[in-house]
Amino acid sequence: MKLKTKFFSTLTFAVLASTSAYSEDIRIAIGHQSMCTDTYTAGIVVKELKLLEKYLPKDGKYKDANYDISWSDYSSGGPITNQMMANKLNIGVMGDYPLIVNGAKFQETESLRTKYVAGTGYNLKGSGNAIVVPVGSDIYSIDQLKGKDISVPVGSAAWGMLLKAMQDNGISTKEYGLKNQSPAVGAANIAASKIDAHSDFCPWSELMEFRGTGRKIYDGSETGVPYLHGVVVREDFADKYPEVVTAFIKAIYEAGEWIRKDPVAAVDLMEKWTGVEKEVLYIYFSKGGHLTLDPTIKPKWVEALKTDHGVLVKEKAIPPLDFDEWITETYLKKAYKELGKDYDAEKSEIVDPAVANADLPMEIWHARDGITTYKTLPEFLTAVNEMQQTGAKLNATYVYDKATGLKLFGKTAFFVKSDDGYATFLRKPDADAYAKKVKGSVMGMEDVLARHSVSESGLVAVQ
Numbered sequence: 001m002k003l004k005t006k007f008f009s010t011l012t013f014a015v016l017a018s019t020s021a022y023s024e025d026i027r028i029a030i031g032h033q034s035m036c037t038d039t040y041t042a043g044i045v046v047k048e049l050k051l052l053e054k055y056l057p058k059d060g061k062y063k064d065a066n067y068d069i070s071w072s073d074y075s076s077g078g079p080i081t082n083q084m085m086a087n088k089l090n091i092g093v094m095g096d097y098p099l100i101v102n103g104a105k106f107q108e109t110e111s112l113r114t115k116y117v118a119g120t121g122y123n124l125k126g127s128g129n130a131i132v133v134p135v136g137s138d139i140y141s142i143d144q145l146k147g148k149d150i151s152v153p154v155g156s157a158a159w160g161m162l163l164k165a166m167q168d169n170g171i172s173t174k175e176y177g178l179k180n181q182s183p184a185v186g187a188a189n190i191a192a193s194k195i196d197a198h199s200d201f202c203p204w205s206e207l208m209e210f211r212g213t214g215r216k217i218y219d220g221s222e223t224g225v226p227y228l229h230g231v232v233v234r235e236d237f238a239d240k241y242p243e244v245v246t247a248f249i250k251a252i253y254e255a256g257e258w259i260r261k262d263p264v265a266a267v268d269l270m271e272k273w274t275g276v277e278k279e280v281l282y283i284y285f286s287k288g289g290h291l292t293l294d295p296t297i298k299p300k301w302v303e304a305l306k307t308d309h310g311v312l313v314k315e316k317a318i319p320p321l322d323f324d325e326w327i328t329e330t331y332l333k334k335a336y337k338e339l340g341k342d343y344d345a346e347k348s349e350i351v352d353p354a355v356a357n358a359d360l361p362m363e364i365w366h367a368r369d370g371i372t373t374y375k376t377l378p379e380f381l382t383a384v385n386e387m388q389q390t391g392a393k394l395n396a397t398y399v400y401d402k403a404t405g406l407k408l409f410g411k412t413a414f415f416v417k418s419d420d421g422y423a424t425f426l427r428k429p430d431a432d433a434y435a436k437k438v439k440g441s442v443m444g445m446e447d448v449l450a451r452h453s454v455s456e457s458g459l460v461a462v463q
Contacts, residue, residue, distance in 0.1 A: 031080035041255035051251035078155030090237035095157030113235040129161035129220035130205035148196035151181035249335035256293035279396035353405035367393035
Protein backbone atom coordinates (compact mmCIF):
# COMPACT_ATOMS: atom_id res chain seq x y z
CA MET A 1 0.00 0.00 0.00
CA LYS A 2 2.81 2.36 0.81
CA LEU A 3 4.39 1.64 -2.56
CA LYS A 4 1.10 2.41 -4.35
CA THR A 5 0.71 5.67 -2.43
CA LYS A 6 4.24 6.67 -3.26
CA PHE A 7 3.67 5.82 -6.94
CA PHE A 8 0.42 7.79 -7.00
CA SER A 9 2.08 10.80 -5.42
CA THR A 10 4.93 10.71 -7.91
CA LEU A 11 2.53 10.39 -10.86
CA THR A 12 0.32 13.19 -9.53
CA PHE A 13 3.34 15.45 -9.14
CA ALA A 14 4.46 14.71 -12.71
CA VAL A 15 1.01 15.51 -14.10
CA LEU A 16 0.76 18.73 -12.11
CA ALA A 17 4.25 19.73 -13.19
CA SER A 18 3.44 19.18 -16.86
CA THR A 19 0.18 21.14 -16.74
CA SER A 20 1.75 24.11 -14.99
CA ALA A 21 5.15 23.97 -16.69
CA TYR A 22 4.80 27.47 -18.12
CA SER A 23 3.42 29.21 -15.06
CA GLU A 24 6.78 30.98 -14.82
CA ASP A 25 7.63 34.13 -16.76
CA ILE A 26 8.23 33.51 -20.47
CA ARG A 27 10.76 36.03 -21.71
CA ILE A 28 10.24 37.04 -25.35
CA ALA A 29 13.10 39.35 -26.34
CA ILE A 30 12.89 40.66 -29.91
CA GLY A 31 15.50 42.58 -31.89
CA HIS A 32 14.07 44.74 -34.66
CA GLN A 33 14.98 47.81 -36.75
CA SER A 34 12.63 50.80 -36.74
CA MET A 35 14.76 52.42 -39.47
CA CYS A 36 14.52 49.47 -41.87
CA THR A 37 11.16 49.39 -43.62
CA ASP A 38 11.24 45.73 -44.63
CA THR A 39 11.31 44.67 -40.97
CA TYR A 40 8.20 46.64 -39.98
CA THR A 41 5.70 43.79 -40.28
CA ALA A 42 7.70 41.78 -37.75
CA GLY A 43 8.86 44.78 -35.78
CA ILE A 44 7.42 48.23 -35.19
CA VAL A 45 3.89 47.43 -36.44
CA VAL A 46 3.60 44.28 -34.32
CA LYS A 47 5.03 46.19 -31.35
CA GLU A 48 2.81 49.26 -31.57
CA LEU A 49 -0.42 47.44 -32.44
CA LYS A 50 0.32 44.76 -29.81
CA LEU A 51 -0.36 42.02 -32.32
CA LEU A 52 1.90 39.49 -30.61
CA GLU A 53 -0.09 39.89 -27.39
CA LYS A 54 -3.24 39.21 -29.44
CA TYR A 55 -2.02 35.82 -30.64
CA LEU A 56 0.05 34.51 -27.72
CA PRO A 57 -1.37 31.22 -26.35
CA LYS A 58 -3.35 31.66 -23.17
CA ASP A 59 -4.78 28.20 -22.57
CA GLY A 60 -3.59 24.64 -21.95
CA LYS A 61 -0.02 24.57 -20.74
CA TYR A 62 0.16 28.36 -21.21
CA LYS A 63 -2.89 29.07 -19.04
CA ASP A 64 -0.82 30.50 -16.19
CA ALA A 65 2.01 31.92 -18.32
CA ASN A 66 3.23 35.43 -17.64
CA TYR A 67 4.72 36.88 -20.83
CA ASP A 68 7.60 39.31 -20.50
CA ILE A 69 7.89 40.94 -23.95
CA SER A 70 10.75 43.31 -24.72
CA TRP A 71 11.61 45.07 -27.97
CA SER A 72 15.17 46.25 -28.70
CA ASP A 73 15.76 48.60 -31.62
CA TYR A 74 18.99 48.36 -33.66
CA SER A 75 20.43 50.33 -36.58
CA SER A 76 21.26 47.17 -38.58
CA GLY A 77 21.10 43.38 -38.37
CA GLY A 78 24.63 42.56 -37.22
CA PRO A 79 24.22 43.66 -33.58
CA ILE A 80 21.00 41.64 -33.34
CA THR A 81 22.94 38.46 -34.10
CA ASN A 82 25.53 39.35 -31.44
CA GLN A 83 22.77 39.80 -28.85
CA MET A 84 21.11 36.55 -29.90
CA MET A 85 24.38 34.67 -29.45
CA ALA A 86 24.68 36.17 -25.96
CA ASN A 87 21.10 34.93 -25.28
CA LYS A 88 19.90 38.48 -24.66
CA LEU A 89 17.51 38.17 -27.61
CA ASN A 90 15.64 35.07 -28.76
CA ILE A 91 14.00 36.49 -31.91
CA GLY A 92 15.69 38.65 -34.56
CA VAL A 93 14.33 40.50 -37.59
CA MET A 94 16.88 41.35 -40.28
CA GLY A 95 17.79 41.48 -43.97
CA ASP A 96 19.10 38.81 -46.30
CA TYR A 97 22.85 39.05 -45.72
CA PRO A 98 22.53 39.47 -41.93
CA LEU A 99 20.19 36.47 -41.91
CA ILE A 100 22.74 34.15 -43.47
CA VAL A 101 25.51 35.54 -41.24
CA ASN A 102 23.25 34.78 -38.28
CA GLY A 103 22.63 31.19 -39.35
CA ALA A 104 26.30 30.55 -40.20
CA LYS A 105 27.64 32.04 -36.98
CA PHE A 106 25.33 29.94 -34.87
CA GLN A 107 26.15 26.77 -36.82
CA GLU A 108 29.83 27.51 -36.26
CA THR A 109 29.31 26.86 -32.54
CA GLU A 110 29.10 23.36 -31.09
CA SER A 111 25.59 23.60 -29.67
CA LEU A 112 23.83 26.88 -30.49
CA ARG A 113 21.52 27.13 -33.48
CA THR A 114 18.93 29.48 -34.98
CA LYS A 115 16.03 28.70 -37.27
CA TYR A 116 14.92 30.85 -40.17
CA VAL A 117 11.16 30.66 -39.60
CA ALA A 118 9.47 33.34 -41.75
CA GLY A 119 9.90 36.18 -44.19
CA THR A 120 8.55 39.71 -43.82
CA GLY A 121 8.68 41.14 -47.33
CA TYR A 122 10.63 41.23 -50.58
CA ASN A 123 11.35 42.98 -53.82
CA LEU A 124 11.81 40.53 -56.67
CA LYS A 125 14.11 42.90 -58.57
CA GLY A 126 16.40 43.44 -55.57
CA SER A 127 15.45 47.05 -54.94
CA GLY A 128 15.72 48.31 -51.37
CA ASN A 129 19.49 48.51 -51.12
CA ALA A 130 21.23 51.27 -53.06
CA ILE A 131 24.40 53.30 -53.44
CA VAL A 132 23.92 57.05 -53.02
CA VAL A 133 26.21 60.02 -53.75
CA PRO A 134 25.87 63.65 -52.61
CA VAL A 135 23.26 65.42 -54.71
CA GLY A 136 25.88 67.71 -56.28
CA SER A 137 28.30 64.89 -57.13
CA ASP A 138 29.50 64.30 -60.70
CA ILE A 139 29.35 60.52 -60.15
CA TYR A 140 26.55 58.76 -62.05
CA SER A 141 27.64 55.12 -62.31
CA ILE A 142 29.31 52.48 -60.19
CA ASP A 143 32.39 52.42 -62.46
CA GLN A 144 33.19 55.93 -61.28
CA LEU A 145 33.62 54.70 -57.71
CA LYS A 146 37.09 53.32 -58.38
CA GLY A 147 39.52 55.13 -56.11
CA LYS A 148 36.67 56.63 -54.06
CA ASP A 149 35.66 56.18 -50.42
CA ILE A 150 32.39 54.36 -49.81
CA SER A 151 30.73 53.96 -46.43
CA VAL A 152 28.30 51.18 -45.47
CA PRO A 153 26.97 49.53 -42.31
CA VAL A 154 29.29 46.49 -42.42
CA GLY A 155 27.37 43.27 -41.88
CA SER A 156 24.12 44.73 -43.25
CA ALA A 157 22.11 43.81 -46.34
CA ALA A 158 23.55 46.90 -48.05
CA TRP A 159 27.08 45.69 -47.28
CA GLY A 160 26.39 42.40 -49.03
CA MET A 161 24.78 44.20 -51.96
CA LEU A 162 27.81 46.48 -52.27
CA LEU A 163 30.19 43.51 -52.35
CA LYS A 164 28.03 41.77 -54.99
CA ALA A 165 27.80 44.95 -57.09
CA MET A 166 31.55 45.45 -57.03
CA GLN A 167 32.20 41.79 -57.86
CA ASP A 168 29.75 42.00 -60.78
CA ASN A 169 31.51 45.09 -62.13
CA GLY A 170 35.01 43.69 -61.71
CA ILE A 171 36.00 46.16 -59.00
CA SER A 172 38.14 44.60 -56.25
CA THR A 173 38.11 45.72 -52.62
CA LYS A 174 41.60 47.16 -53.20
CA GLU A 175 40.22 49.65 -55.74
CA TYR A 176 38.02 51.60 -53.31
CA GLY A 177 38.07 52.63 -49.68
CA LEU A 178 35.47 50.88 -47.52
CA LYS A 179 34.37 52.62 -44.32
CA ASN A 180 32.07 51.12 -41.68
CA GLN A 181 29.40 53.71 -40.88
CA SER A 182 25.91 53.41 -39.43
CA PRO A 183 23.00 54.51 -41.65
CA ALA A 184 22.53 57.79 -39.77
CA VAL A 185 26.24 58.68 -39.90
CA GLY A 186 26.52 57.73 -43.57
CA ALA A 187 23.47 59.80 -44.47
CA ALA A 188 24.84 62.79 -42.54
CA ASN A 189 28.16 62.51 -44.36
CA ILE A 190 26.38 62.39 -47.72
CA ALA A 191 24.46 65.54 -46.78
CA ALA A 192 27.73 67.26 -45.87
CA SER A 193 29.62 65.82 -48.90
CA LYS A 194 32.16 64.25 -46.53
CA ILE A 195 32.06 60.86 -48.29
CA ASP A 196 32.08 60.02 -52.00
CA ALA A 197 29.28 57.44 -51.72
CA HIS A 198 27.22 55.59 -49.13
CA SER A 199 25.59 52.17 -49.52
CA ASP A 200 22.52 51.53 -47.42
CA PHE A 201 19.28 49.58 -47.04
CA CYS A 202 15.63 50.60 -47.12
CA PRO A 203 14.53 53.36 -46.70
CA TRP A 204 17.77 55.35 -46.37
CA SER A 205 18.45 56.03 -50.04
CA GLU A 206 14.89 57.30 -50.60
CA LEU A 207 15.16 59.27 -47.36
CA MET A 208 18.21 61.08 -48.74
CA GLU A 209 16.46 61.62 -52.07
CA PHE A 210 13.35 63.00 -50.38
CA ARG A 211 15.39 65.37 -48.20
CA GLY A 212 17.37 66.52 -51.21
CA THR A 213 20.77 65.48 -49.88
CA GLY A 214 21.58 62.39 -51.95
CA ARG A 215 21.16 60.88 -55.40
CA LYS A 216 20.97 57.19 -56.19
CA ILE A 217 23.53 55.89 -58.72
CA TYR A 218 23.11 52.15 -58.18
CA ASP A 219 19.98 50.28 -57.22
CA GLY A 220 19.96 46.78 -55.72
CA SER A 221 17.82 45.66 -58.64
CA GLU A 222 20.97 45.72 -60.77
CA THR A 223 22.41 42.74 -58.88
CA GLY A 224 19.68 40.48 -60.27
CA VAL A 225 19.11 38.97 -56.82
CA PRO A 226 15.81 39.41 -54.89
CA TYR A 227 15.93 41.60 -51.79
CA LEU A 228 14.26 40.09 -48.73
CA HIS A 229 14.03 40.21 -44.95
CA GLY A 230 12.97 37.61 -42.43
CA VAL A 231 12.86 36.27 -38.90
CA VAL A 232 15.34 34.03 -37.09
CA VAL A 233 14.65 32.41 -33.71
CA ARG A 234 17.02 30.72 -31.31
CA GLU A 235 16.40 26.99 -31.63
CA ASP A 236 16.33 26.41 -27.87
CA PHE A 237 13.54 28.99 -27.55
CA ALA A 238 11.57 27.57 -30.50
CA ASP A 239 11.83 24.03 -29.14
CA LYS A 240 10.61 25.10 -25.70
CA TYR A 241 7.85 27.49 -26.84
CA PRO A 242 6.81 26.49 -30.38
CA GLU A 243 3.34 28.00 -29.93
CA VAL A 244 4.92 31.38 -29.21
CA VAL A 245 6.82 31.26 -32.51
CA THR A 246 3.59 30.39 -34.31
CA ALA A 247 1.88 33.33 -32.58
CA PHE A 248 4.64 35.67 -33.76
CA ILE A 249 4.10 34.59 -37.37
CA LYS A 250 0.36 35.19 -37.04
CA ALA A 251 1.19 38.70 -35.85
CA ILE A 252 3.42 39.24 -38.90
CA TYR A 253 0.60 38.16 -41.20
CA GLU A 254 -1.89 40.55 -39.63
CA ALA A 255 0.62 43.41 -39.73
CA GLY A 256 0.85 42.98 -43.50
CA GLU A 257 -2.93 42.88 -43.84
CA TRP A 258 -3.21 46.08 -41.77
CA ILE A 259 -0.79 47.96 -44.03
CA ARG A 260 -2.42 46.75 -47.26
CA LYS A 261 -5.89 47.73 -46.06
CA ASP A 262 -5.04 51.45 -45.90
CA PRO A 263 -1.44 52.32 -46.83
CA VAL A 264 -1.94 56.07 -46.39
CA ALA A 265 -3.26 55.71 -42.84
CA ALA A 266 -0.57 53.12 -42.11
CA VAL A 267 2.36 55.28 -43.22
CA ASP A 268 0.95 58.21 -41.28
CA LEU A 269 1.09 56.17 -38.09
CA MET A 270 4.43 54.61 -38.94
CA GLU A 271 5.91 58.09 -39.39
CA LYS A 272 4.88 58.89 -35.81
CA TRP A 273 6.41 55.64 -34.57
CA THR A 274 9.72 55.85 -36.47
CA GLY A 275 10.38 59.43 -37.53
CA VAL A 276 10.66 58.38 -41.19
CA GLU A 277 8.63 60.74 -43.38
CA LYS A 278 5.36 59.23 -44.55
CA GLU A 279 6.10 60.19 -48.15
CA VAL A 280 9.20 57.98 -48.02
CA LEU A 281 7.32 55.13 -46.35
CA TYR A 282 4.64 55.39 -49.04
CA ILE A 283 7.18 54.57 -51.75
CA TYR A 284 7.65 51.22 -49.99
CA PHE A 285 4.20 50.32 -48.67
CA SER A 286 1.76 51.73 -51.24
CA LYS A 287 0.30 49.79 -54.14
CA GLY A 288 3.18 49.49 -56.58
CA GLY A 289 5.65 50.21 -53.79
CA HIS A 290 9.03 48.56 -53.37
CA LEU A 291 7.91 45.95 -50.84
CA THR A 292 5.67 42.94 -51.27
CA LEU A 293 4.64 41.95 -47.76
CA ASP A 294 4.75 38.17 -47.55
CA PRO A 295 5.88 35.82 -44.73
CA THR A 296 6.22 32.71 -46.94
CA ILE A 297 9.60 31.15 -47.67
CA LYS A 298 9.76 30.56 -51.41
CA PRO A 299 12.28 28.34 -53.23
CA LYS A 300 13.48 31.45 -55.07
CA TRP A 301 14.32 33.09 -51.73
CA VAL A 302 16.39 30.09 -50.70
CA GLU A 303 18.26 30.35 -54.02
CA ALA A 304 18.83 34.07 -53.39
CA LEU A 305 20.16 33.42 -49.88
CA LYS A 306 22.52 30.77 -51.22
CA THR A 307 23.77 33.27 -53.81
CA ASP A 308 24.29 35.84 -51.04
CA HIS A 309 26.21 33.27 -49.02
CA GLY A 310 28.43 32.63 -52.02
CA VAL A 311 29.20 36.37 -52.29
CA LEU A 312 30.41 36.44 -48.68
CA VAL A 313 32.35 33.18 -49.07
CA LYS A 314 34.22 34.79 -51.96
CA GLU A 315 35.14 37.67 -49.63
CA LYS A 316 36.11 35.15 -46.92
CA ALA A 317 33.62 36.83 -44.63
CA ILE A 318 31.40 33.93 -43.52
CA PRO A 319 31.53 30.29 -42.31
CA PRO A 320 29.61 27.46 -44.06
CA LEU A 321 25.83 27.27 -43.67
CA ASP A 322 23.67 24.15 -43.88
CA PHE A 323 20.48 25.64 -45.34
CA ASP A 324 18.43 22.46 -44.90
CA GLU A 325 19.14 22.45 -41.17
CA TRP A 326 18.60 26.19 -40.80
CA ILE A 327 15.36 26.85 -42.72
CA THR A 328 12.04 25.51 -41.45
CA GLU A 329 8.47 26.12 -42.59
CA THR A 330 6.92 24.20 -39.68
CA TYR A 331 5.78 27.28 -37.76
CA LEU A 332 4.63 29.09 -40.90
CA LYS A 333 2.42 26.24 -42.00
CA LYS A 334 0.90 25.90 -38.55
CA ALA A 335 0.21 29.64 -38.35
CA TYR A 336 -1.41 29.72 -41.78
CA LYS A 337 -3.55 26.69 -40.97
CA GLU A 338 -4.78 28.20 -37.71
CA LEU A 339 -5.52 31.50 -39.49
CA GLY A 340 -7.44 29.65 -42.20
CA LYS A 341 -5.02 30.76 -44.94
CA ASP A 342 -3.65 28.75 -47.87
CA TYR A 343 0.11 28.64 -47.36
CA ASP A 344 0.95 26.77 -50.56
CA ALA A 345 -1.09 29.19 -52.67
CA GLU A 346 0.61 32.26 -51.19
CA LYS A 347 4.01 30.62 -51.39
CA SER A 348 3.56 30.08 -55.13
CA GLU A 349 2.81 33.76 -55.83
CA ILE A 350 5.66 36.11 -56.76
CA VAL A 351 5.09 39.79 -57.61
CA ASP A 352 7.24 41.17 -60.42
CA PRO A 353 7.16 45.02 -60.34
CA ALA A 354 7.82 45.20 -64.09
CA VAL A 355 4.54 43.37 -64.65
CA ALA A 356 2.45 44.38 -61.64
CA ASN A 357 3.22 48.11 -61.97
CA ALA A 358 2.98 48.38 -65.76
CA ASP A 359 -0.40 50.11 -65.81
CA LEU A 360 -0.39 51.83 -62.43
CA PRO A 361 -1.08 55.57 -62.44
CA MET A 362 1.32 58.35 -61.49
CA GLU A 363 0.51 60.02 -58.17
CA ILE A 364 0.62 63.48 -56.61
CA TRP A 365 0.44 63.87 -52.84
CA HIS A 366 -1.16 67.26 -52.21
CA ALA A 367 -0.53 68.60 -48.70
CA ARG A 368 -4.20 69.48 -48.22
CA ASP A 369 -6.15 67.29 -50.64
CA GLY A 370 -4.24 64.03 -50.30
CA ILE A 371 -3.24 61.71 -53.12
CA THR A 372 -4.59 61.99 -56.67
CA THR A 373 -3.78 59.65 -59.56
CA TYR A 374 -3.06 60.22 -63.27
CA LYS A 375 -3.11 57.60 -65.98
CA THR A 376 -0.58 59.24 -68.29
CA LEU A 377 2.57 61.29 -67.81
CA PRO A 378 1.21 64.30 -69.77
CA GLU A 379 -1.86 64.38 -67.46
CA PHE A 380 0.43 64.07 -64.46
CA LEU A 381 2.71 66.90 -65.62
CA THR A 382 -0.26 69.16 -66.41
CA ALA A 383 -1.66 68.58 -62.92
CA VAL A 384 1.69 69.30 -61.25
CA ASN A 385 2.00 72.56 -63.20
CA GLU A 386 -1.53 73.64 -62.30
CA MET A 387 -1.05 72.86 -58.64
CA GLN A 388 2.27 74.69 -58.52
CA GLN A 389 0.72 77.75 -60.16
CA THR A 390 -1.80 77.98 -57.31
CA GLY A 391 1.01 77.93 -54.76
CA ALA A 392 -0.10 74.56 -53.44
CA LYS A 393 2.34 72.54 -51.34
CA LEU A 394 3.01 69.15 -52.86
CA ASN A 395 4.33 66.59 -50.39
CA ALA A 396 5.63 64.29 -53.12
CA THR A 397 5.09 63.02 -56.65
CA TYR A 398 5.53 59.44 -57.83
CA VAL A 399 6.34 57.91 -61.24
CA TYR A 400 7.67 54.51 -62.38
CA ASP A 401 10.99 53.37 -63.79
CA LYS A 402 10.49 52.15 -67.34
CA ALA A 403 13.29 49.59 -66.98
CA THR A 404 12.18 47.84 -63.77
CA GLY A 405 8.69 49.06 -62.91
CA LEU A 406 9.93 50.45 -59.58
CA LYS A 407 8.14 53.41 -58.03
CA LEU A 408 10.24 56.62 -57.92
CA PHE A 409 9.97 60.14 -56.62
CA GLY A 410 9.12 62.35 -59.59
CA LYS A 411 11.67 64.95 -58.53
CA THR A 412 14.56 62.46 -58.68
CA ALA A 413 13.55 60.64 -61.87
CA PHE A 414 15.25 61.14 -65.24
CA PHE A 415 12.66 62.01 -67.89
CA VAL A 416 13.11 61.19 -71.56
CA LYS A 417 11.05 63.28 -74.01
CA SER A 418 10.71 62.00 -77.55
CA ASP A 419 8.18 62.00 -80.36
CA ASP A 420 6.60 58.98 -78.64
CA GLY A 421 5.94 60.97 -75.47
CA TYR A 422 7.55 60.73 -72.04
CA ALA A 423 9.33 57.95 -70.18
CA THR A 424 10.84 57.98 -66.69
CA PHE A 425 13.94 56.26 -65.34
CA LEU A 426 15.69 55.65 -62.06
CA ARG A 427 19.25 55.77 -63.43
CA LYS A 428 20.79 58.26 -65.82
CA PRO A 429 22.67 55.60 -67.86
CA ASP A 430 19.34 53.87 -68.56
CA ALA A 431 17.73 57.17 -69.52
CA ASP A 432 20.68 58.06 -71.79
CA ALA A 433 20.52 54.68 -73.54
CA TYR A 434 16.77 54.98 -74.10
CA ALA A 435 17.06 58.59 -75.30
CA LYS A 436 19.66 57.52 -77.86
CA LYS A 437 17.39 54.74 -79.05
CA VAL A 438 14.29 56.95 -79.48
CA LYS A 439 16.18 60.11 -80.44
CA GLY A 440 14.92 61.89 -77.36
CA SER A 441 16.40 64.14 -74.70
CA VAL A 442 17.06 63.50 -71.00
CA MET A 443 15.80 66.05 -68.48
CA GLY A 444 15.04 66.47 -64.82
CA MET A 445 11.48 67.03 -63.68
CA GLU A 446 11.72 70.83 -63.43
CA ASP A 447 12.90 71.15 -67.03
CA VAL A 448 10.18 68.77 -68.18
CA LEU A 449 7.54 70.77 -66.33
CA ALA A 450 8.74 74.01 -67.91
CA ARG A 451 8.72 72.58 -71.43
CA HIS A 452 5.38 70.87 -70.89
CA SER A 453 3.88 74.14 -69.70
CA VAL A 454 5.18 76.01 -72.76
CA SER A 455 3.91 73.26 -75.05
CA GLU A 456 0.44 73.38 -73.49
CA SER A 457 0.26 77.14 -73.85
CA GLY A 458 0.47 76.73 -77.62
CA LEU A 459 3.98 78.14 -77.91
CA VAL A 460 6.86 76.27 -79.47
CA ALA A 461 9.07 74.67 -76.84
CA VAL A 462 12.73 75.63 -77.03
CA GLN A 463 14.83 72.59 -77.90
